[in-house]
Amino acid sequence: MSAAVVPGDAGRGGLRVRDLRVDTREGVPVIEHLDLDVPAGRVLGLVGESGSGKTTAGLAMLAHTRGGLRIAAGSVVLDGTDLARLSETELRQWRGARVSYVPQDPTTALNPALRVGHQVREVLDHHESGIAVAERWRRVQAAFEEVGLPTDEKFMRRYPHELSGGQQQRIGIAMAFVTWPALVVLDEPTTGLDVSTQSLVLKTVRQLTDRHGCAAIYISHDLAVVVEVADEIAVLYAGAVVEQGPAAELVGRPRHPYTSRLIAAVPDLDGRRELKGIAGAAPSPDTRPDGCRFAPRCELAIDDCTRELPPFQDVGQGHSARCIRAGDVRPAEVRDRMTQAADETPEPLLVVEGLDAGYGPTHVLRDLSLVIPGGSCVALLGESGSGKTTLARTLAGLHHQAAGTLRFSGEDLPFGSHARSRAVRAAISYVFQNPYSSLNPRRTVGDSIARPLRVLRGVDRTTARRRAAEMLERVYLSADYADRYPDQLSGGERQRVAVARALISEPALLVCDEITSALDVSVQANIVELIDEMRHELGLTLLFVTHDIALVRNVAQQVAVLQGGAIVEDAPTERLFTDPAHTYTREMLDRTPTLAS
Amino acid sequence: MTIGRVVVRRLAAGVLTLLVVSGVVFAAGLLLPGDAARAVLGRTATPERLEALRQQMHLDDPPLGRYWSWIGDLATGNLGDSVITQQPVTQLIGERATNSVLLMVLAALVATPLSILLGTWSALRRDRLADHATSLGTLVLASLPEFVTGVVLLFLFSTVVFRWFPAVTDATRPVLEQPAVLVLPTVTLVLAVSPYITRMMRATMLEVLDSEYVHQARLKGVPERTVLLRHALPNSIGPVAQVVALQLAWLAGGIVLVETLFAYPGIGEGIFQAVDNRDIPTLQALVMLVAAFYVVVNLLADVIGVLANPRLRAGAR
Numbered sequence: 001m002s003a004a005v006v007p008g009d010a011g012r013g014g015l016r017v018r019d020l021r022v023d024t025r026e027g028v029p030v031i032e033h034l035d036l037d038v039p040a041g042r043v044l045g046l047v048g049e050s051g052s053g054k055t056t057a058g059l060a061m062l063a064h065t066r067g068g069l070r071i072a073a074g075s076v077v078l079d080g081t082d083l084a085r086l087s088e089t090e091l092r093q094w095r096g097a098r099v100s101y102v103p104q105d106p107t108t109a110l111n112p113a114l115r116v117g118h119q120v121r122e123v124l125d126h127h128e129s130g131i132a133v134a135e136r137w138r139r140v141q142a143a144f145e146e147v148g149l150p151t152d153e154k155f156m157r158r159y160p161h162e163l164s165g166g167q168q169q170r171i172g173i174a175m176a177f178v179t180w181p182a183l184v185v186l187d188e189p190t191t192g193l194d195v196s197t198q199s200l201v202l203k204t205v206r207q208l209t210d211r212h213g214c215a216a217i218y219i220s221h222d223l224a225v226v227v228e229v230a231d232e233i234a235v236l237y238a239g240a241v242v243e244q245g246p247a248a249e250l251v252g253r254p255r256h257p258y259t260s261r262l263i264a265a266v267p268d269l270d271g272r273r274e275l276k277g278i279a280g281a282a283p284s285p286d287t288r289p290d291g292c293r294f295a296p297r298c299e300l301a302i303d304d305c306t307r308e309l310p311p312f313q314d315v316g317q318g319h320s321a322r323c324i325r326a327g328d329v330r331p332a333e334v335r336d337r338m339t340q341a342a343d344e345t346p347e348p349l350l351v352v353e354g355l356d357a358g359y360g361p362t363h364v365l366r367d368l369s370l371v372i373p374g375g376s377c378v379a380l381l382g383e384s385g386s387g388k389t390t391l392a393r394t395l396a397g398l399h400h401q402a403a404g405t406l407r408f409s410g411e412d413l414p415f416g417s418h419a420r421s422r423a424v425r426a427a428i429s430y431v432f433q434n435p436y437s438s439l440n441p442r443r444t445v446g447d448s449i450a451r452p453l454r455v456l457r458g459v460d461r462t463t464a465r466r467r468a469a470e471m472l473e474r475v476y477l478s479a480d481y482a483d484r485y486p487d488q489l490s491g492g493e494r495q496r497v498a499v500a501r502a503l504i505s506e507p508a509l510l511v512c513d514e515i516t517s518a519l520d521v522s523v524q525a526n527i528v529e530l531i532d533e534m535r536h537e538l539g540l541t542l543l544f545v546t547h548d549i550a551l552v553r554n555v556a557q558q559v560a561v562l563q564g565g566a567i568v569e570d571a572p573t574e575r576l577f578t579d580p581a582h583t584y585t586r587e588m589l590d591r592t593p594t595l596a597s
Numbered sequence: 598m599t600i601g602r603v604v605v606r607r608l609a610a611g612v613l614t615l616l617v618v619s620g621v622v623f624a625a626g627l628l629l630p631g632d633a634a635r636a637v638l639g640r641t642a643t644p645e646r647l648e649a650l651r652q653q654m655h656l657d658d659p660p661l662g663r664y665w666s667w668i669g670d671l672a673t674g675n676l677g678d679s680v681i682t683q684q685p686v687t688q689l690i691g692e693r694a695t696n697s698v699l700l701m702v703l704a705a706l707v708a709t710p711l712s713i714l715l716g717t718w719s720a721l722r723r724d725r726l727a728d729h730a731t732s733l734g735t736l737v738l739a740s741l742p743e744f745v746t747g748v749v750l751l752f753l754f755s756t757v758v759f760r761w762f763p764a765v766t767d768a769t770r771p772v773l774e775q776p777a778v779l780v781l782p783t784v785t786l787v788l789a790v791s792p793y794i795t796r797m798m799r800a801t802m803l804e805v806l807d808s809e810y811v812h813q814a815r816l817k818g819v820p821e822r823t824v825l826l827r828h829a830l831p832n833s834i835g836p837v838a839q840v841v842a843l844q845l846a847w848l849a850g851g852i853v854l855v856e857t858l859f860a861y862p863g864i865g866e867g868i869f870q871a872v873d874n875r876d877i878p879t880l881q882a883l884v885m886l887v888a889a890f891y892v893v894v895n896l897l898a899d900v901i902g903v904l905a906n907p908r909l910r911a912g913a914r
Contacts, residue, residue, distance in 0.1 A: 096816065110810055
């Protein structure tokens, strides 16, 4: 690679992992048969859904395991040294210095009580204690500069909470690169960041690996993001790599059915590929089937698939797949551009005029106007801080520090939900962003779903329970889920329950606030399919709040782009994508990662 | 919110608290059974003498008027005279307050570091024998009333088993001339407050040790000692400071029993005697003093809590 010669860049051997296995304390393998090669200066993308073992694999590169796990077999060779055989004391010399880790959530991974400059310098204090303190500060400054952060004293003295999410993540990256390591493991470092911040972070990672000739492993559940940054991609499913190869080759010509389905689950910015989720869920470590682990969910599965774990088959171009039917796998179909045509004569369901909303002295929305036609899906697109959640909450009656007019079905709509009639409250439903916190953990799923019926429609207990069971089947969960508690459900299942709860009062308008942002791409596709189906079947009107422009093309007929509390563009979806009028929209389109690289 | 504003706001709240307390204390004084004048003069007093004394003590004035004049005196530092000794209450309190503060400071100085160490150690040995033993031990101690602990200590170390420390204080000599008398009351108080601080320290420490930033510090190759001292400890001190303050505040009331048990001439024993003697002015002054101490300690806890948390310190709401 184009590794410019920099201090610390000598004798780089890269990473070589062989037959690595990580077990639980009971001896159940969480990951096994893991072979990876990452030469210096290259980036390997490690892709997998939650539960695939990707974080476990990433931490194993530092010979570290989370509580209850242990490295049971295999080697992790970095620059000729097998980290899996080093003692904790020896490993301490390596971690942070020669191999470093960038965690997923910078808001929890930075020490809230330490100034950011000190947190980065600390790495040098322990690993480069030979150099003078002033020189260490200069190194920290250089690292900050490399990731595009301010380098002045004042910034160095800030605390993590005084920084934005993007800045915090760049601190994490600066911390990882400040010692010029041989390997950096990045674990979903852009999940939760806006596209513009994400593209900056991705660019920075690429630049740094090139400049320092360092090997990197980039872990993500989102193939589109990984393609942007990686040279090679390895796809992890249920603890084993199922396919690996050069990034563009693997995405363009997937040879494992799972990869192919994963690609179909990525929303297509061009709108030429149908968004399709993967039915079922990945097995947990102790329920993994014999043979190919994907077989139970695979459309191509034959009897032979369940005999033994298929070996890697070389399919050419440095590309291999663990599939005995690799030759039969076809890439996702490309079809004519979707036309998400709007209804011809849409009656406006909700009209917003001159809306101002804020929190105390802070204004979030200014003089905002929006028309939501009945029966369609309107996407509200914006980055964090744009005011999209405030708008959604105001419309749903959850926020009442607002002024202006709202009209719903031609009637004036008051701001707070307490001022609204029961009928109106039943007619506007809300699905929250995080299914892990929006369901009451002490209430069964059935109770949670039946509740709106009992409160808003005054339905008796027995009928409500029967209706809840019906609703569960409608959202493709079986009726016996009614007696389960939220913690027995996966993230996708929980979000289905949240949708069922929102739909049971038969609303006219469903407000979906970033309902897929806490979910894997494959699960996201399933939820989006479900929402779309419900819209058609029940004649719902949707307000789909999101930061993901690619997703918008696949769900909405009309898009309102929100920036700094104002709508800067409001257009039919097709026109927004073919002829974006506002520079902000164009920027977002440019920065969004796509599979077509 | 800057630290200055925190202090000002909490101080204002503190003054309000004291005002409410003063009302309650005063009302309690009215409700106390028995007659102060009779308590002073004894059973043999003639009705004329009683009436004269009542006049002198303003016992027949309307309560509200008495309350206001008491508050006014209190604000100007005039605590009145003891009805028993006829000495100014301030003079009486002075020595007792010093003795009590000495006892509390000693207990706090021993209990706080001891509990923080024990809690941290217990957290580090999570689910091992040491941890379980600490949990059980602190639970047992926490459920024992301090007078029981005190009696057991007396039994063990000053009367029946060993005779290492004196059981009571010689009230005629200053406490500092007989330091041995401080040992058993201090140990009793330490055993009373430590369990709570230890358990809280263990809980917050466990939480912090499990946090992402502690994991991240380890993955940075930071030695375990530094992980503990630099990353874990400062983040677990905040919540513990609140508990320490609550326990200190409890000490102010808790010493009543302990001082009485060891006949230690402090505020607590003073309150006990004042109640016994119907010495209302002394009683009121002592209780107000305890309340003021409570308010100040809680203020300090808030300040430490803010200082330990940069998020609050910098004033981002």
